[in-house]
Amino acid sequence: MHITPHGAAREVTGSCHRVETKKTRVLIDCGMFQGSAFSDARNFQPFGFEAKDVDAVLITHTHLDHVGRLPKLVHEGFNGPIFATKPTARLLRIILEDAYQIMEEQFESDYRPKLYEFEDLRKTIDLVRGVEYSRWKALGDIRFRFRDAGHIFGSSFVEIEETDGVRAVFSGDIGNVDTPILRPTAQIGTSDVVFVESTYGNRIHEDIETRSTIFLDAVKRTMKQKGVLLIPAFAIERTQALLYDLNHFFEHQKLPPIDVYLDSPMAIHVTEVMEEFPEYYDQAAAKLVMDGDNFFDFPSLHLTLTRSESKRINEVKPPKIIIAGSGMMNAGRIQHHLLRYLSKTSTTLFIVGYQASGTLGRRLYTGERHVRVLNEMIDVKANVITVGSFSAHGDQKKLLHWIGSAQTKPKRVYCVHGEDDACVALATAVSTELNIKADAPHHQETIEL
Numbered sequence: 001m002h003i004t005p006h007g008a009a010r011e012v013t014g015s016c017h018r019v020e021t022k023k024t025r026v027l028i029d030c031g032m033f034q035g036s037a038f039s040d041a042r043n044f045q046p047f048g049f050e051a052k053d054v055d056a057v058l059i060t061h062t063h064l065d066h067v068g069r070l071p072k073l074v075h076e077g078f079n080g081p082i083f084a085t086k087p088t089a090r091l092l093r094i095i096l097e098d099a100y101q102i103m104e105e106q107f108e109s110d111y112r113p114k115l116y117e118f119e120d121l122r123k124t125i126d127l128v129r130g131v132e133y134s135r136w137k138a139l140g141d142i143r144f145r146f147r148d149a150g151h152i153f154g155s156s157f158v159e160i161e162e163t164d165g166v167r168a169v170f171s172g173d174i175g176n177v178d179t180p181i182l183r184p185t186a187q188i189g190t191s192d193v194v195f196v197e198s199t200y201g202n203r204i205h206e207d208i209e210t211r212s213t214i215f216l217d218a219v220k221r222t223m224k225q226k227g228v229l230l231i232p233a234f235a236i237e238r239t240q241a242l243l244y245d246l247n248h249f250f251e252h253q254k255l256p257p258i259d260v261y262l263d264s265p266m267a268i269h270v271t272e273v274m275e276e277f278p279e280y281y282d283q284a285a286a287k288l289v290m291d292g293d294n295f296f297d298f299p300s301l302h303l304t305l306t307r308s309e310s311k312r313i314n315e316v317k318p319p320k321i322i323i324a325g326s327g328m329m330n331a332g333r334i335q336h337h338l339l340r341y342l343s344k345t346s347t348t349l350f351i352v353g354y355q356a357s358g359t360l361g362r363r364l365y366t367g368e369r370h371v372r373v374l375n376e377m378i379d380v381k382a383n384v385i386t387v388g389s390f391s392a393h394g395d396q397k398k399l400l401h402w403i404g405s406a407q408t409k410p411k412r413v414y415c416v417h418g419e420d421d422a423c424v425a426l427a428t429a430v431s432t433e434l435n436i437k438a439d440a441p442h443h444q445e446t447i448e449l
């Protein structure tokens with residue numbers, strides 16, 4: 001078996017591993033490079049292999065840095081099946097259509113070239129096949145199965161076995177501990193090598209227990225100040241985790257009713273998909289469903305799909321909570337709310353996810369007090385709070401525990417999907433703490449097993 005990373009080697013984005021055996025060639029993910037103009041340009045470069053020679057693609061989850069180049073692969077001649085868990089298969093269309101719409105808008109406003117056409121997207125969706133977690137599937141001289149990664153809804157890591165040969169595991173992204181609704185990360189079976197993500201390979205998150213306390217305090221303060229709580233939303237998982245927490249606060253009388261606006265069409269659509277798959281919830285969430293409690297809905301929640309509904313939020317007197325896209329604040333409806341409320345001392349901006357450099361979110365996260373929003377300069381007087389334990393990624397402790405609890409001890413670990421420092425730190429920790437040989441491969445470096 002030969003394995004080559006064609007992205008996300010010593011960097012976070014662009015996940016794409018090519019696996020080649022005597023008879024079979026598959027990709028694990030086909031993601032976009034993201035974060036800067038340089039990354040955008042790299043998406044237009046050749047893959048480094050022939051798209052039409054790939055037999056199948058296995059998708060770990062629907063973040064763009066894992067699926068964003070799929071329609072380009074199809075455009076260049078790939079015509080095989082794209083396998084994913086059933087929720088991932090359903091979410092893929094929403095995510096890719098949203099990405100295409102942004103590309104189209106940028107093409108119309110700034111003549112920025114499009115990576116592929118809508119027709120490629122349509123063909124991509126037709127190739128997707130939903131499969132169950134844990135069920136082995138044969139493909140040429142390999143078999144593979146998806147296991148729950150606990151990262152976002154439907155997310156998985158992939159186990160691949162070559163007939164009479166090597167067994168490899170690809171982590172995709174590994175989730176944080178105790179995330180509402182999601183099941184915990186599954187245990188690795190027997191494996192010879194593990195390719196593990198390293199996003200937070202050099203960090204330890206704050207205590208998960210404090211997460212909902214910080215959130216509850218922020219809501220209470222907003223109510224006392226008769227202000228606005230602005231939450232830039234990541235559409236898959238974190239938005240729903242926030243709704244789950246709010247529902248819990250209201251039902252257990254920790255909060256009096258306060259108007260909550262979910263002002264993100266994509267998050268609303270993703271929530272609808274999650275409601276279709278209650279059999280994928282964790283025990284606590286499944287029990288709530290059995291008891292007839294829909295935790296994605298409570299009396300003071302308002303879904304604002306259309307632009308005019310979104311505008312009407314302005315007319316509602318504070319206190320109020322607004323969850324709106326995009327998560328890094330560089331586009332979308334959140335910008336209109338930032339323009340209106342950032343200059344008020346009664347506003348709290350609640351940051352729940354990674355803010356890439358160059359984004360408006362990063363500037364607010366690092367404490368800038370004068371920022372440009374929709375071409376207007378704003379004096380930031382709002383209270384800005386960041387909560388790392390809302391992250392969808394496991395920290396170093398979680399990653400080591402995941403590798404360490406494999407049914408058989410892997411012989412070798414390769415650390416990918418992290419900045420240089422994070423990959424190397426995780427590889428060092430794997431060798432010293434787990435006594436397994438570990439490396440951080442480079443872009444397009446082929447590993448022979």
Ligand SMILES: [Zn+2]
Nearest residue numbers: 061063151173
């Ligand atoms: Zn991810």
